[in-house]
Amino acid sequence: MNTADRQPPNHNTLTCYTDYKCRLPECVERYNAWSRDRERAIADGTWQPLLDAEPIRQHLLKLHAAGITIHRVATVTGLTYKSVRSFTQHDYGNAAPRRRRCTQEVAEKLLAVTLDQHTPGYVDPIGSLRRFQALVAIGWPTIHTARRAGLHPSNRTTIFQAPKMRAATAQRIADTYDEMRHQKPARHGVSATSIKRAKQQATERRWPPPKYWDENGAIDDPAFEPLYGVTKRELIAQDANWIMRTTGLDRHATAQRLGIHKSYLDHAFREHPEYDMGVAA
Incomplete structure (x- = not known):
């Protein structure tokens, strides 16, 4: 991916806030909105209880026997390979048991995959x-x-x-x-x-x-760009590049939005000039 087209991978899901500790205003609000919805559902009694996973396990085994693999099911449902696999196998390395219960939402997605609608592909x-x-x-x-x-x-x-x-x-x-x-x-x-x-x-x-x-849990997600080995300054440079390109803010305003001093942003751009847009003001 070219630097000019690069999009930070962590600004469109809750992992931005929970995993990367991002505190951009829009990302904080996304997380807070999710928390409010969850608390409201619990208070209203609409929070879905967990269901027995055995019927789902049997369904997946039938699909697999017909040539529709776990990978294919994960692709058509949008779930991760690891989460779908957990219904039929336990994780030997981490000693995690095979999944016994799941949410209503996950159950509906998996049971919706039928032999007449999907092929191995x-x-x-x-x-x-x-x-x-x-x-x-x-x-x-x-x-x-x-x-x-x-x-x-x-x-x-x-x-x-x-x-x-x-x-x-x-x-x-x-x-x-x-x-x-x-x-x-x-x-x-x-x-x-x-x-x-x-x-x-x-x-x-x-x-x-x-x-x-x-x-x-994003190994099969093509939209996820791993940040392994990326330093804090490089993350700052990436995020600043993204903000400046999408909002037109200058370097000083971008540093304020990121909650850092402009000198720190200048340092990040010096270490990673590939993200510097050349606007120092």
Whole structure:
């Protein structure tokens, strides 16, 4: 993504406030509005209780048997892969049990996926690419991941360049990722040199490890841009660039809106000139 077109990934959801501690006025108001709606629903008795997840589990198993993978269900419902997967499998690495209950809203979305309306189809490859990169970050060279996922080693990079990927392929990669992320590369024939080289590559390219994706749950979200390895000053420079482009404010007014001193913003732009719009006033 070009700097001129870059949009901060955290200014359109609640994670802006909760995860990134953003305090832009519009972001604070978004979070406060959500909190008010929740409290009002609880007071009115309209807050939906949790439902038994077993019927949903059986529904997902039938879909999977017919060729509609967890990845495909996540894509058509807008839910995360991890949340949908939790209905049929528990997380071996974190010892989290299989989901037993869920909200009415989630249940309705999943049960709405039927065999006559949806086919196995294709999904965005971004989640699969991020899984490959996350394994590199913990020492797994991509050639090992490709072989374990049943992909030809020579195809391990070109497969992600297409706009879509077969859902079945994405599912194999996800299953492989769930296995390999909890294994030590050194115990599976990967040399110390290869492990070091893989980790270095991930560091240089800011590829987040599995733990990062566990925390935000956005590994399959193409609209989410990871901020792993990004410093506070770079975040300030990104946000200031976005504010100045979208509002026309000068640097002084932008610093006030961000709640920082202009000298701090000047410093952020000096460290990250790619975001500096050249308006110093």
